[in-house]
Amino acid sequence: MKLKTVVVLLVVMMLTPMLFAGGAAEAEQQVSAPVTTLEFWTWRPEDVDFYASQIAIFEARNPDIKVVQTAQKNTEYNTILAASLAGGAGPDVFQGRAYGGLATFADSGYLEPLEPLMPELKSYSATSLLGATSPTDGKIYGSPAVSQTVFMYYNKAVYQELGLSIPTTWSQLLTNFDAMEAAGYLALGNGAKDGWTLETMLGGMGPAFYGGTDFFNAVVAGETNFLDPKFIKMVEKMKSLTAYMPEMYMGIGYEDMRANFFNEIAGHLIAGSYEAAYFAAQNPDLDFGIFAVPGESAADPAYVSVYADMNFAMNAASKHKEEALTFLRFLSSKEFGKAMVTDLRMVTSVPGVDASQDPFIARVLELQKNATPYLFLVGFRYAQPTGSSLWQALAQGVMGGTVTPRQAAEEIQAGIASYYKPFQN
Amino acid sequence: MEIKKLRKGAWITFFVAPGLLVVSVFILLPLFMSLYNSFFSWNQLISDRFVGLGNFKRLFGSYPYKDRFFNALGNNVTWFVMTMLVQNSIGLLFGYLMSRRIAGNQVFRRIFFIPVLFSIIAVGFLWGLYLKPSGLLNSFFNLINQPDLRQVWLGDERLATLSIIFVNIWRWVGFPSLVFLAAIDAVPEECLEAAYLDGAGEWKLFWRVIFPLIIPSITIITVLTVIGSLNVFEQIYTMTGLDGAPNYSTDTIGTLFYRTAFGSVDSGSPEIGIGSAIGVVIYLLTFCISLASIYVTRKREVQL
Numbered sequence: 001m002k003l004k005t006v007v008v009l010l011v012v013m014m015l016t017p018m019l020f021a022g023g024a025a026e027a028e029q030q031v032s033a034p035v036t037t038l039e040f041w042t043w044r045p046e047d048v049d050f051y052a053s054q055i056a057i058f059e060a061r062n063p064d065i066k067v068v069q070t071a072q073k074n075t076e077y078n079t080i081l082a083a084s085l086a087g088g089a090g091p092d093v094f095q096g097r098a099y100g101g102l103a104t105f106a107d108s109g110y111l112e113p114l115e116p117l118m119p120e121l122k123s124y125s126a127t128s129l130l131g132a133t134s135p136t137d138g139k140i141y142g143s144p145a146v147s148q149t150v151f152m153y154y155n156k157a158v159y160q161e162l163g164l165s166i167p168t169t170w171s172q173l174l175t176n177f178d179a180m181e182a183a184g185y186l187a188l189g190n191g192a193k194d195g196w197t198l199e200t201m202l203g204g205m206g207p208a209f210y211g212g213t214d215f216f217n218a219v220v221a222g223e224t225n226f227l228d229p230k231f232i233k234m235v236e237k238m239k240s241l242t243a244y245m246p247e248m249y250m251g252i253g254y255e256d257m258r259a260n261f262f263n264e265i266a267g268h269l270i271a272g273s274y275e276a277a278y279f280a281a282q283n284p285d286l287d288f289g290i291f292a293v294p295g296e297s298a299a300d301p302a303y304v305s306v307y308a309d310m311n312f313a314m315n316a317a318s319k320h321k322e323e324a325l326t327f328l329r330f331l332s333s334k335e336f337g338k339a340m341v342t343d344l345r346m347v348t349s350v351p352g353v354d355a356s357q358d359p360f361i362a363r364v365l366e367l368q369k370n371a372t373p374y375l376f377l378v379g380f381r382y383a384q385p386t387g388s389s390l391w392q393a394l395a396q397g398v399m400g401g402t403v404t405p406r407q408a409a410e411e412i413q414a415g416i417a418s419y420y421k422p423f424q425n
Numbered sequence: 426m427e428i429k430k431l432r433k434g435a436w437i438t439f440f441v442a443p444g445l446l447v448v449s450v451f452i453l454l455p456l457f458m459s460l461y462n463s464f465f466s467w468n469q470l471i472s473d474r475f476v477g478l479g480n481f482k483r484l485f486g487s488y489p490y491k492d493r494f495f496n497a498l499g500n501n502v503t504w505f506v507m508t509m510l511v512q513n514s515i516g517l518l519f520g521y522l523m524s525r526r527i528a529g530n531q532v533f534r535r536i537f538f539i540p541v542l543f544s545i546i547a548v549g550f551l552w553g554l555y556l557k558p559s560g561l562l563n564s565f566f567n568l569i570n571q572p573d574l575r576q577v578w579l580g581d582e583r584l585a586t587l588s589i590i591f592v593n594i595w596r597w598v599g600f601p602s603l604v605f606l607a608a609i610d611a612v613p614e615e616c617l618e619a620a621y622l623d624g625a626g627e628w629k630l631f632w633r634v635i636f637p638l639i640i641p642s643i644t645i646i647t648v649l650t651v652i653g654s655l656n657v658f659e660q661i662y663t664m665t666g667l668d669g670a671p672n673y674s675t676d677t678i679g680t681l682f683y684r685t686a687f688g689s690v691d692s693g694s695p696e697i698g699i700g701s702a703i704g705v706v707i708y709l710l711t712f713c714i715s716l717a718s719i720y721v722t723r724k725r726e727v728q729l
Binding site for chain 1: 468469470471487488489556557558563575577578579580581582665666668670671672673685687688689693694695696
C-alpha cells in the first residue's frame with residue numbers, strides 16, 4: 001500500500017513540471033526574447049580572465065546573448081576542435097589557427113565564409129588576411145585577431161652597462177656578443193632541443209641573409225628554390241651562432257631559453273612578440289628592448305618575420321549564426337583590439353587601433369615596416385611534409401652537427417618538391 | 426536437460442556481455458574504423474574517395490612516409506632489443522637474488538616496484554628535468570669532478586633514444602623482477618634439493634633447473650616487452666616531444682602515428698588516411714610478433 005502511494009507520488013511529481021513547463025515557455029515568449037547561449041572556445045587558458053571580462057561587456061550590451069567560454073590546452077586544441085566539429089557539435093565561435101591550420105578546418109567545410117557577412121574585413125592588411133584565407137578556394141574564413149613578429153630581444157641594462165648600441169651590421173652584432181661573453185654573460189640564450197624554436201630562430205636572423213620578401217616571393221613562385229646559395233649561406237650563418245649559444249645548447253628547450261633571458265643570464269634571445277608579456281610577468285624588473293637582426297652591410301635591410309597567428313572563426317553548423325555574427329563583430333571591434341594590446345600585450349590585427357600607449361607594441365609596429373613573411377609557416381605549411389616539419393628536424397641536425405647546411409637545403413627542397421607543383425617543373 | 430543448458434548459456438551471456446561490449450566499443454570498433462579509414466583518401470578532415478591499399482602503398486613506398494616509418498620502426502627495434510637485453514636481464518637477476526632471500530630482500534621488493542606505480546607522465550617529466558644540460562645527472566658528474574662525463578642526454582641524436590630507454594628501464598624493471606621472483610619461488614623445492622644432492626652448483630642449478638621451469642613467465646615478459654616496445658609513446662612525448670626530436674632520432678611508430686593522424690600544432694596538418702594505415706600496421710605488427718614470440722618460447726617450455 002505504502003509503496004503504491006510513493007510510486008503514484010513520484011509519477012505525479014515527474015509529470016507536473018512538464019505541464020507547467022509548457023505554460024512557462026509561452027508566458028516568457030510574450031515578455032522578452034529568449035536568451036541565446038553561444039559556445040566560445042579558445043586555446044588560451046592563460047587568458048580566461050581577459051575573455052571573461054570582455055564577455056561581460058558584450059553581454060551587458062546584448063542581454064539576449066549569453067556567451068560560455070571554454071579554454072582548451074594549446075597543444076590539444078586542434079584535436080579536440082576537429083573531433084567535435086566532425087561530430088556536428090563544437091563551439092559557435094572560436095579561436096582559429098592561421099594558414100595551413102585554418103585550411104584544415106576550412107577545406108573540411110566546418111568554417112563559415114565571413115566576407116559576405118563582414119564587409120569590414122576588406123580594410124584589414126593583406127598579411128593578416130592571407131592568414132585567414134584558405135588557399136583552396138580563396139575565401140576568408142576568419143576575422144584576423146593577432147599577428148606575431150619574430151626579432152631579437154636584448155637586455156637594455158646589460159647594453160648600458162657595457163656601453164653597447166643596437167648593431168647595424170652582422171659583424172657589429174657579433175662584436176656585441178663577444179663583449180657580453182667577455183663580461184660573463186651568455187650572449188644568445190637560444191637552444192635547439194625543441195625543433196620549432198629553430199624555425200623561430202630562422203625567422204629572426206634569416207631574412208637578411210636569404211633576401212627577405214624577394215626570396216620569399218621567388219621561392220613560392222618556384223623561380224628559385226632552397227638550393228639557392230643565399231639560403232644555404234643563411235643556414236651556415238645560423239650554425240655559426242652556436243658559438244654564442246649556451247653550452248650544450250642541443251639540450252636547451254623552450255622553457256630554458258626563456259628563463260635564460262628573463263633571468264638575465266643571457267643578453268639576447270631570438271623569439272616572437274608573444275613573449276613580451278611573459279617576460280614582464282616573470283621578471284618585472286627586466287629592462288628589455290627589441291631590434292631586427294642586421295645583414296652583412298648596414299645597407300642591407302634588417303627584416304623581421306611576421307605572421308598572422310589567430311583568427312576568430314564561426315562554425316558553419318552553428319544554430320545561432322546571427323548571434324554568433326554579433327559576437328564576432330564585437331571581437332573584431334577596435335575596442336576589443338585595443339583591449340588585446342593593453343591587457344594581453346598582443347599585436348592586434350584590427351586596423352586603426354592606436355597602440356602608441358604601449359611602447360613595446362609601438363616598437364613592434366615600427367619594426368613591422370620592414371616585415372617579411374615568416375618563411376615556412378606562411379609559404380609551405382599546407383601539405384605534408386610541410387616546410388616547417390622539414391626545417392625543424394633538419395635544422396636540429398645542422399645545429400647538432402650531423403647534417404651539413406647543404407644537405408639540409410637539399411632535403412628540404414626534395415621534401416617540398418614531392419608535392420609542390422612550382423618545384424616540379 | 427535442454428532448458429538447463431539454455432539457462433547456463435543465458436548466464437554465461439549475462440556475465441560475458443558487459444566485458445564484450447566494452448571490448449567491442451573501445452577496442453574492436455576503433456580497430457575496424459581505422460582499417461576502414463585507411464582505405465580512403467582524405468581531404469583534410471573529410472573522407473574523400475575509396476583508394477583501396479593506396480595509403481599503405483604511399484606509407485611503404487613514397488618519400489617521406491617510407492623514410493619516417495622505417496626510421497621510427499628502427500627505433501622501436503632498438504627499444505625492444507635494449508629492453509629485452511638490459512631491463513629483463515636485470516629483472517631476472519633481481520628476481521633471482523631476491524628469491525635467494527638475500528639480506529633486506531623484502532625492502533628491495535618494495536623499492537624496485539615503487540616506480541612501476543608512478544604515473545608515466547610524471548616520470549617522463551621529472552627525468553626530463555634530471556637529464557637537462559644543467560640537470561641532476563650532469564650536476565652529479567660535476568660534483569664528483571668528472572665533467573667530461575656530462576652529456577646532452579636528450580638533445581644528442583646518438584644518445585636521446587638510449588636515455589629515454591634507460592628512464593623506462595628505471596621505471597619498469599620492478600615488474601619483471603617481481604614476475605621472475607614469483608616464478609622462481611614457485612619452482613618445487615624438491616627439484617632444487619634433488620639438484621643440490623646431485624652436486625649441482627648455483628650456476629648449473631639456475632640454468633639447468635630454474636631457467637627451464639620459469640620459461641612461461643619469460644614468455645609473458647617477452648610478449649609484454651614486444652607490445653610495450655611497439656606501443657611506446659608517452660615517454661617520448663614527455664621527454665623529447667611529438668616530433669621525435671632531435672631530427673627524428675627518438676621517433677617511434679607511436680609518435681609518428683599520432684603526428685600523422687592528428688597533426689602537430691607547430692609543424693603540420695593531419696593526414697588521417699596515412700595515420701590510420703600506420704595504426705593498422707601497428708596493430709598487425711603487435712599481433713603477429715606477439716603470436717610468434719609465444720610460439721617460439723612455448724616450444725622451450727618444460728612440463729614437470
